[in-house]
Amino acid sequence: MSHEADYIVIGAGSAGCAVAARLSERKTARVLLLEAGGGNRRLEVKVPAAFSQQFHGKLDWDYWTDPEPHLNGRRLFSPRGKMVGGSSEMNAMIYLRGNRLDYDSWSENGATGWSYADVLPIFKRFESNDEFGGTYHGTTGALKVTRIPDPDPVSLALVEAAAALGIERNNDFNGETQDGTGRVQVTQHRGMRFGSAEAYLAPIARRRNLEVRSDTLVTRIIVERGRAVAVETSDRNGNTERINARAEIIVSGGAFNTPALLQHSGIGPADFLRSVGVKPVVDLPAVGENLMEHPLVYTTYELTGGHIGIADATKPKYLLEWLLRRRGKLTSNVAETAAHVRTDAAMPAPNFQCLFAPGYFYDHGQMAWDVPAATIAMSYIAPRSRGTVRIRSNDPTRKPRVAYNMLSTRAEMDEMIDAVDLARDIAATGPARAVLGTEITPGRDVRTRDEVEAWIRTSVQHTYHPACTARIGTPDDGVVDPQLRVHGVEGLRVADTSVMPTIIRGNTNAPAIMIGERCADFLGTTVATSASGATAAGSGAAR
Template sequence: MPSAITSDTPIPRSKIMGFDHIVIGAGAAGCVVAARLSEDPDRRVLLIEAGGHNRRLSVKAPAAFASQFDTKLDWAYRTEPEEHLAGRELFHPRGRLLGGCSSMNAMMYVRGSAHDFDSWEAGGATGWSAEDVLPFFVRSEDNEDLRDRYHGQGGPLHVQTVRDPDPVTLATVEACAQAGITRRDDINGEHQDGVALTQVNVRDGVRHDTATAFLGPARRRPNLEILTGALVHRVVLRGGRAVAVELSDRRNRIRQIEASGDIVLCAGAFGTPEVLQRSGIGPAEHLRAVGIAPAVDLPAVGHHLMDHPFQFVNVELDERTPGLFGIEHPRNVARWLATRKGPLTTNVGEGLAFIRTDPSLPAADVELVIAPIYFWEHGRGQHPRPAFSIGLSLVAPESRGSVLVSSGDPTQKARVRLNLLSQGSEVDAIVRAIQRTREIVAQPALDGIRGPEINPGPWTADDGSLRGFIRHTAQHTYHPACSARIGSPEEGACDPELRVHGVEGLRIGDASAMPTVTRGNTHAPTIMIGERCADFIRRGASAEQVREARPAATTA
């Protein structure tokens, strides 16, 4: 059986003494950091996760991802009323299990544009240019289909192009090409602009999350321990150094576990700033206002939050072309259980296109997600007839939001404000994207397949009505980032080697460290950040040097 500690049983004292590194959060990045650090047999690593295992059918069946929303597997955040979205509170799922959001997402493997990373470097994130980060993308990857300098084989993470795409997906991809969008085999290579079938983290009909890919092979290592069901309260600081993690288990037992080396925050774009603020690291004025004594004044912690606004165009299908309508039928479930084949192996978003709604832009500003099914309200929306969807993700947003705790209580979620569409230019870009999508839907490839437009619908023929529709219906793309970003102490939380400003021995290794959100799904770049974080630590000091720097760790 894999080595794991659970909070349902006492932790032997020998198990919790002498850790060199503690990784907080076993999500998309945390699994990577812990696995890579534990490759060095001399480093003793503890990985802490608030949730439980990922061995659930709703996790393993690719098409079932939305069924996890608002369950015990989900942190289930709700935003504050969004001022620019007609005062709506948005539901924002975040994975609470081994694998985190990599166990809950739509498995799309999208790295982002080279322009993103070159912009990071130009903005002060030294060593994060497109060429700098490429080796870390390649290192992770085991790509079944693509073999060139942009892709790797033999890495932990399985990547493949969608298998057996639905005929509706193929027709829509062809319609994109007919509308003038360049057809690509690879949107993770030299060029991002274009249309392609999606690269996905699916292997043999089953989700390949980071808990499976990275943590699975590592769990038998004697120098790696995994503590599940443990809620981290704060990082304990002594003399300007992070020395321990305070946590509670399901029985509300509170303990501190010390580390002789780096503690790494991988709790995600919401959880990482929460833990930092509860530890006294953040905007001092706000911390005092909510009853937390400031230890390090970092104004940017919890600010600069970014996410991609998301808008759907839904179109009915001819009844002879059902797409994925009825995918949940018991016969499909039985087929997947027996053979790991059939419709449940789809990631739903089977095709992607990256477009520029303004030709003067330096890179794509919208990602089109092609799904041969009706998708609305996080998958909860229903339509009585077959339909297909094209999601429009604004991947070059300007708006910034915040993640701010309201107290030091770790059971209380922070107040999240996405502040989506605070800029009128963002709404204008989505209007252009909807009009472009309507051009795609009108192409000959969809003749005999398409029915009437459901959303936005015929009443939104002019730009003014579209703007109103967008404000009242737009969502996010599940891509929060940048809330503890690389930047100066005035503008960021950590330096380019992911070290938290003003605190020794504390790093950030997840999407919260992005200076700006990447153009596309954030899963792949989050894994890359985890790879880089582990590499910084391993190159910085050997395990023996780490231990010599401080007395042996103890437990409290």
């Protein structure tokens, strides 16, 4: 194992795999990819329908928030993938980029070079879509994109129900428009999950200038004379090591682990760092601030008309079908179909993603129902609330404190109530009534807006999309510049969803990979032995 490299990438998740693989295309560059978790060769990873079985296990960072002040003091479980491939090996595999408006608003507010026109070519470059090409899609990239082979009739009936309600059909949520209802595309290949590790690392497993080191926790980035020069690591046996970076260090730990590592390295709000026993290196107030997430509520219904959905997917015959043919119920990503809607027609873009599942999915899939059921989950993709990620002490092995501060505004709650009304309207249409029976949640006794609000505060979860904790911005309101360089530290960049200025209207895996690809592009403009610098002198100096 090497004790130095040209580029050190911290975190082998959705973005980190892309960064490392692209950098290693330069034959003279030595790239080291460090991952705190282990390998991903487990059945619950490869079988698409089994993703929630990873929760709370060794493949999961298993985060819990602090008590949420607007959710009756509830603590929210927040799984994140702890393995090679990161959360791309744990998610529901939905391939969705967000809305054109998201990226254009980034650019208009200072994230130069991140408009929709700027990022679309990147999405197309890494996409290998087996159904679409042309203006909006690529067909020869690293990431396999397809549809599940055997969608459940219940999922298709809910699309028909949404259409009957007046929601336009949309066969491609990543095409000309996001609005509408239809089947989702997923990151699968031949009935198996196809995450960032499969896309970027598996094809180059024998590439000599790329070393992937798992079970290695990075505990600190070492900054000397204003430049990131090395990392300190700890392996599973507690052995520590310093690894030097000749060129640059890229942090791809995700929206929780990235700001925590920066803070442990002395990069963050100076007064706060001192309060937890960390010596400030760069006073950067926005590190760990601006956390955003998509709130999610589940409306659920018993199935009727003889429909089973995926309630019996655990039967041995379906595992045998998957093992032999890679077909059947176990290829389901659970949220098989969807709709993107505006609860107010005057809105500039969809504010909700309706996820239609032919199974009872409640409380992160950890609860069961005694008869077959279906779920209409409403994901609030245009939230306003901001939270924080802050380390608890100077011990880098402790998980940081996470607070979403979810649904902190009246407007957000009003839109959430409207979304529950919409879900119920979809469930009440003719096509839905043919498959849905008794409402389980919220339930018959929850009718008035006040009652629905109370139910939301006791049941709302999230859509596994944390972002924005190391956002693109100025040294006063952000952490990185538009080329993802950390303000005040040379040779250090961030590449993951934490750099999003605001959260996108959609699922975050594809945008995370896009961010990784862009970071590698930016590094292509630097000299291997020198970074281009970050901010004006003094702008990030420790106070």
